[in-house]
Amino acid sequence: MHARAPIVPVLVALLLLAVLSGCGSGDEPRGEDAPSRSGIGTLFEAQQRGEIRIGVKFDQPPFGYVAEEGEGPVGFEVDLGRAIAKKLDVEPQFVRVTTGDRVEMLQSGEVDLVIATMTHTRARDEIIDFSVTYFRDGQRILVPAGSEIESVEDLAGRTVATAGGSTSEVNIRRKAPEAEVLTYETHRKALDALLRGEAEAVTTDGAILMGLKEIAEEEGAAVKIVGGPFSDEPYGIGVRQNDSALRDAVNFALMELVEEGRYEEIYREWFEGEEPFTPEVWPAGS
Structure with missing residues (x-):
């Protein structure tokens, strides 16, 4: 039985061939559909540079954060981005993004991919x-240890902090319309508001709250996570609109990481003791 050849290198080679064979034609698309903003162009340019620019968070453990001053970011999404870049045969360049600017930085071309706790919404x-x-x-929800808040139903008339422009903001306004919602640039700044007493609760995704809880406890604050999940947050890697070739290359890289067991290794390293999520894997055949 012959070993199956890796999908990603073959895909990348075909894409580069398509770009080179198409150079100089008189009908190249313009504007939003131009190759410089499409998957073939982005992938080709990354191959030419030898690196791909990946937007990650620098203050969001365990997904992406700077553990040591002066050092680069570490975390689950950083390791995942590094593994995907290796599959694409480029070096990763990690660029700081926030909840508020990650889409804008992707659209402007400052980053090629966004792997930054971003929920895939319609x-x-x-x-x-x-x-x-x-x-x-x-x-x-994250609250001080002595708080009487036990669930989202208890937030009426309370001040709740979260990151502006996030699905967390949208969800909490819908689920607790009588709460006063305070928005901040990052979830870390929302936590600071809680620790200063400006907010009575912080709300965002559970895994992010676990990281914030660790930060608070390291700073000597007693906090707890309360209530069950009240939303569904599927995280996706963001690429520019019509970047279908790069999106496919990223998808195939991710699927190969799952098949090889590398995805699970990365997951278990950052979420010890939790059952790993398994990304979708499509059949390899025709």
Whole structure:
């Protein structure tokens, strides 16, 4: 029995051939559909540079954060991005993004991919494209240890902090319309508001809250996560709209990581003791 050849290198080679054979034709698309903003162009340019620019968070453990001042980011999404870049035969360049600017930085070309706790929603899918889901979570609540808040139903009349422009903001406004919602640039800044007493709760996805809880406890604050999940948050890797070739290359890389067991290794390293999420894997045959 012959070993199956890796899909990603073959795909990349075919894409590069398509680009080179198409150079100089008189009918290249313009504007939003131009190759410089399409998957073939982005992948080709990344291959030419030898690196791909990946937007990750620098303050969001365990997904992406700077553990040591002056060092690069570490985390689940950083390791996943590094593994995907290796499959694409390029070096990863990690660029800091926040919840508020990650889509804009992707659209402007400052980054080629966004792997930054971004929920794949239908509204976002109208302006950018996404990979298959690589992580799934649900929104919960973080409060001081002595708080009487036990669930989202207890937030009426309370001040709740979250990151502006996030699905967490949308969800909490819908689920607790009588709460006063305070928005911040990052979830870490929302946590700071809680620790200063400006907010009575922080809300975002459960895994993010676990990271915030660790930060708070390291700073000597006693906090707890309460209530069950009240939303569904499928995370996808963001690529520019019409970036279908790069999206496919990323999808195939992710699927190969699942098949090889590398995805599970990365997951278990950052979410010890939790049952790993398994991304969708499509059949390899014709």
